[in-house]
Amino acid sequence: MKLFWITLRMMKEHGFYLNEETYVTIYVRFKKEKMNSDAVALTHFYNRMLEENAMQSVVTKVVGIISVSEWGEEVMGELAKLKIQLSDNFVIRVLKELRNTPLKSYKFFHWVGTQPGYERNTVTYNAVASVLARNDSIQEFWSVIEEMKSVGYALDIDTYIKISRQLQKNRMMEDAVKLYEHMMDGSYKPLVQDCSLLLKSISASDKPNLDLVFRVVRKYESTGHTLSKAIYDGIHRSLTGAGKFDEAENIVRTMRNAGHEPDNITYSQVVFGLCKMRRFEEAFKVLEEMESCGCIPDIKTWTILIQGHCDAKEIDNALLCFYKMIEKGCNPDADLLDVLVDGFLSQNRIEGAYELLIVISRKCRISPWQATYKKLIEKLLGVMKFEEALQLLRLMKTHNYPPYHLPFVPYISKFGSVEDAEAFLKALSVKSYPSHAVYVQVFESLFEEGRLSEARDLLYKTPHHIRTHSKISKLFGSSERDTQTQLLPDP
Numbered sequence: 001m002k003l004f005w006i007t008l009r010m011m012k013e014h015g016f017y018l019n020e021e022t023y024v025t026i027y028v029r030f031k032k033e034k035m036n037s038d039a040v041a042l043t044h045f046y047n048r049m050l051e052e053n054a055m056q057s058v059v060t061k062v063v064g065i066i067s068v069s070e071w072g073e074e075v076m077g078e079l080a081k082l083k084i085q086l087s088d089n090f091v092i093r094v095l096k097e098l099r100n101t102p103l104k105s106y107k108f109f110h111w112v113g114t115q116p117g118y119e120r121n122t123v124t125y126n127a128v129a130s131v132l133a134r135n136d137s138i139q140e141f142w143s144v145i146e147e148m149k150s151v152g153y154a155l156d157i158d159t160y161i162k163i164s165r166q167l168q169k170n171r172m173m174e175d176a177v178k179l180y181e182h183m184m185d186g187s188y189k190p191l192v193q194d195c196s197l198l199l200k201s202i203s204a205s206d207k208p209n210l211d212l213v214f215r216v217v218r219k220y221e222s223t224g225h226t227l228s229k230a231i232y233d234g235i236h237r238s239l240t241g242a243g244k245f246d247e248a249e250n251i252v253r254t255m256r257n258a259g260h261e262p263d264n265i266t267y268s269q270v271v272f273g274l275c276k277m278r279r280f281e282e283a284f285k286v287l288e289e290m291e292s293c294g295c296i297p298d299i300k301t302w303t304i305l306i307q308g309h310c311d312a313k314e315i316d317n318a319l320l321c322f323y324k325m326i327e328k329g330c331n332p333d334a335d336l337l338d339v340l341v342d343g344f345l346s347q348n349r350i351e352g353a354y355e356l357l358i359v360i361s362r363k364c365r366i367s368p369w370q371a372t373y374k375k376l377i378e379k380l381l382g383v384m385k386f387e388e389a390l391q392l393l394r395l396m397k398t399h400n401y402p403p404y405h406l407p408f409v410p411y412i413s414k415f416g417s418v419e420d421a422e423a424f425l426k427a428l429s430v431k432s433y434p435s436h437a438v439y440v441q442v443f444e445s446l447f448e449e450g451r452l453s454e455a456r457d458l459l460y461k462t463p464h465h466i467r468t469h470s471k472i473s474k475l476f477g478s479s480e481r482d483t484q485t486q487l488l489p490d491p
Contacts, residue, residue: 001038008045017049055090058082062108063097071107079111086118092127102137106144122153129155133163138175145182157188164194168201176201177212184219192228195220199234208238229260236266240273248273264290268301275308280317283308297328303336310343318343332364338372350379354388358395367399374404381411386420393427403428405438413445418457425462436469443475 011017018026023046030039065078084090091112098105109128113120125148132141148154155163160183167176180198183190195216202212213235220231232255239248248270252262267290274283283305287297302325309318318340325332337360344353353376361368373396380389393403405428412421421442428438439462446455459467459476466472 001035005041012049018046056093058084059090059093059097062094066094066098066104066108067101071104076111086112086115088121088123091120091124095124095127095131099131102132102134103140105131106137106140109144122148122156125153126156126159130159130163133166133175135170135172138172141175142178145179154186154188155183157190160188160190161194164190164198168198171205173202173205173209173212177215180216181219184223189223192225193230195225196228196230196234199231199238203234203237203241205241208241210238210242210244213238227255227258229255232258232260233265233269237269240269241276243273243277245270245273262293263295264298264301267295267297268304271301272304272308275305275311278312280305280309280312280314284321297330299330299333299336302330303339306336306343307339310339310346313347315343315347315349332360332366334366334369334372337361337366337368341368341372341376345375345379350376350383351385351388354380354385354392357392361395370396370401370404373401377404378407381407384415386411386416390423390427393424397427409438409441409445412442413449413451418454418461421454421458422461436466436471439466439469440471440475443472447475 008018023042027039027042030036030042061082062079062084065075069075091109094108095105098108105128109120109124112118112124125144129141129144129148132138132144134141145155160179164176164179167173167179176198180190180194198216199213202208202216217227217231217235221227232251236248236251236255239245239251252266255262255266267286271283271286274280274286287301287305290297290301302321306318306321306325309315309321322332322336322340337357340356340360341353344350344356357368357372357376360366373392377389377392380386380392389408393405393408396403405424408424412424416424425438425442443455443459446452446458456476459472
């Protein structure tokens with residue numbers, strides 16, 4: 001029964017509902033099994049569904065009227081003719097449907113506020129605020145926020161979190177900070193971790209806005225909070241990202257005085273900032289300083305240093321750092337391997353990337369990321385390195401990834417031999433042959449390239465159950481008819 005109600009809820013969320021016949025069948029079954037409470041709940045669900053369906057048809061009409069025209073007297077006149085029975089649920093549904101045209105949502109929201117017998121409330125204000133928190137309607141968003149404040153309503157914390165994440169994702173940091181300040185002055189204050197997340201988002205910019213950083217921190221402190229290690233890290237991250245290393249050092253000193261010792265995170269941020277400024281010798285000295293202070297650089301710190309060299313196209317120096325890391329007893333992981341592979345590929349050193357992956361994955365017993373395999377296979381096939389790409393395909397299987405066959409099919413159909421096709425299909429096999437779908441893709445691709453002879457040669461070498469499969473039989477049957485048609489003399 002738990003799964004039954006979960007399924008009903010999922011149906012409703014996806015816009016599907018019970019039809020009458022299904023409802024009656026299940027209802028009768030419940031009554032027969034003496035499951036009276038479930039029968040009552042089902043009837044309630046079904047009746048509510050009928051009401052919502054009726055409402056949805058009106059929602060669709062309203063959205064249709066608003067969507068096709070500019071807002072004005074004509075639109076408002078058409079809406080008035082519908083004689084809508086406004087409710088919070090109805091208004092929220094329309095706003096949701098109009099979310100891709102936020103300015104029309106704003107006009108509709110103000111229109112419903114003028115209708116007799118209906119009063120907007122905190123629920124509908126929160127709904128329209130969520131819709132308006134975008135670049136093209138940010139002025140209207142702040143207008144709604146001010147209007148809410150004037151009538152005694154406030155954003156609830158869930159809506160704030162949703163909007164704040166949206167603003168940060170769209171890099172609207174000024175508005176995200178302004179909203180944080182607004183909420184900290186209200187009754188529903190953001191959680192402590194929201195401050196850290198906001199500081200992290202600001203620091204992610206190429207040129208972190210330090211004014212925004214300190215606005216956030218000042219507002220955080222003004223409500224009685226003391227700065228935690230995470231907050232200090234947030235300030236420090238932006239300072240190092242902006243190249244303000246003296247100010248960053250001052251923050252570390254203040255942090256120490258507050259009882260928080262610098263750790264791998266703190267030092268890694270300095271390394272990142274120095275690498276960003278291409279000051280690699282100083283970045284490496286930071287790692288030496290860490291060791292002297294008893295803070296051993298971890299894999300993340302080394303990865304930041306190596307990533308910095310790769311971004312600067314200094315691949316050989318990145319490898320030197322990698323070997324020094326190994327000497328220090330720090331083991332690499334799949335993330336670092338991906339960074340190095342990307343570094344080689346960025347300089348079109350495709351064979352070098354392949355050799356690196358083979359050696360490191362074997363010697364260090366690393367399972368590379370699936371994405372690392374995929375991009376390297378594509379690059380190898382792009383420079384006609386079929387055997388190397390096939391070796392990666394085999395290696396993927398040993399690391400329990402589904403073999404990445406897609407780029408091999410067009411390669412084989414254009415450049416490969418029948419023996420290449422055989423080797424590829426064998427590499428896909430584990431305990432059984434690859435699925436007939438892969439064979440179909442290979443044959444179809446060969447046909448498209450006009451390589452019918454190679455397709456027939458390969459067919460003769462495939463297992464009996466593949467040759468006799470209906471799709472493949474049909475494929476070769478049609479190709480035979482096409483060939484015969486081409487050989488007929490012109491009438």
